[in-house]
Amino acid sequence: MSKRDYYDVLGVEKDADDKAIKAAFRKLAMTNHPDRNQGDNAAEDRFREANEAYDILKDPQKRAAYDRMGHAAFDQSAGGGGFGGGGFSDIFDQMFSEFSGGGSGRQRNQGGNDLRYDMSISLEDAFTGLQQDISITVPSECDGCSGSGAADGSKPSTCGTCGGAGRVRAQQGFFAVERTCHACQGMGQVISDPCRTCGGEGRVQRAKTLAVSIPAGVDTGTRIRLSGKGEAGLRGGPAGDLYIFVNVDPHPIFARDGGNLHARIPLPMTVAALGGSIDVPTLEGKMARLTIEAGTQSGRKFRMRGKGMPALRRGNPGDQIIEVQVETPTNLNKKQKELLEAFSNSGNTSPESSSFLERVKRIWADS
Secondary structure: OOOOHHHHHHHOOOOOOOOHHHHHHHHHHHHHHHOOOEEEEEEHHHHHHHHHHHHHHHOOHHHHHHHHHHHHHHHOOOOOOOOOOOHHHHHHHHHHHHOOHHHHHOOOOOOOOOOEEEEEEOHHHHHHHHEEEEEEEEEEEEEOOOOOOOOOOOOOOOOOOOOOOOOOEEEEEOOEEEOOOOOOOOEEEOOOOOOOOOOOEEEEEEEEEEEEEOOOOOOOEEEOOOOOOOOOOHHHOOOEEEEEEEEEEEOOOOOEEEOOEEEEEEEEEEHHOOOOOEOOOOOOEEEEEEEEEOOOOOOOOOEOOOOOOOOOOOOOOOEEEEEEEEOOOOOOOHHHHHHHHHHHHHHOHHHHHHHHHHHHHHHHHHO
C-alpha cells in the first residue's frame, strides 16, 4: 500500500510554517493516542502515521528532501537506505558532488541514529514538572579502541575500492551514478585487524543512566530532545540524539482539555437548595473553597481561574472547571421523610419542573 502524502496526513498545506505543522501534529496525537483509544487499531495506525509525518516535516533538511523527492528520499529499498541509514546523506552527496569535487579522498564517519524513549508520567507530574533518571542501553563508543574499530597497535587503512572516497561511480546510459562503496560501507577506510571488544564497529551496547528534566505543563505527545545522547556514531562519527516522548496517564478525577482541567463533583441537595460552600480538590494537592449559590442546579459549571495546567512555555495557566451533580438523598428515616413531604406540600419550589409541565399541557391543548 502506498504511503499517504505527509502534508495530507497532518492536514496542512505544503507552505505551512513550523508552528502550524506542530499544532496539527499535537491535535492528531491527542485524538488518536493509543491510551485514549484502547483496542482501536485504526486510531493506532493514525497515531503512528502522524508521528512519521511529523518526524520528517519538522526537520528543515528532511522536509526539503521530501518536497523534492517525496517518499523515495527515505525509502531504504531505493539503493543506499533511508534517512537514518545514510540514504538522505547519499542523496545530497549525489546532488552536490560535482560542485565539491566529487568528494575524492574524503573519509565519511557516519553519525549515530536518533533514539526514542517513551516515558509515562502522572497528571500531577505534568502539573509540577519532574526530574527523573532513566536507564537505557544504547550503542556507545568502544573503550577498547576509542571508537576507531581497530585493534590496539593497528589502525584503519584507506579502502582500495573507492580510494578513501566512500563512494564508487558507475555509468548508466547518459548518467553517472554514485553509490556507497560496498567494500567499506561508505567509511572510506577498511580494518584488517578489528578490535576484539567491538568486532571493528567501534561501539558496544552499554547501559546508561540519564537525568531527564520534564517541564511543568507538558502534555501527551510532547517531545524532549537530549542532544548527543542517542546512538554513538561509527568510528568516531557524531552521536545521535535521544528523544523523550511524553505520555500523560489518565487521572481518576480530572480530565484535561488543553490548559484547562475538568472535574465532576457531587453536591448535597441541601447545599444546592440553600447555598453554601464546598471543598474541591486541586492538582496542587490542596483543597479549594468553592461558593455555591442558592438554587444551584445539577450540571452547573463553576470556573476557578488560574487553577488549571501551567503554560508549557509562555502564557497564563489554564482554569479548573467544576461541574456539580446534585445528589438525591437516600436511606431516609421516618422523620426525614416527613420533613420532605411537608416541604413538598408547602408550595412550588421547582420552577423548572412547573414550567415544563405547563409547556406539555399547552402542547396537548393545541393538538
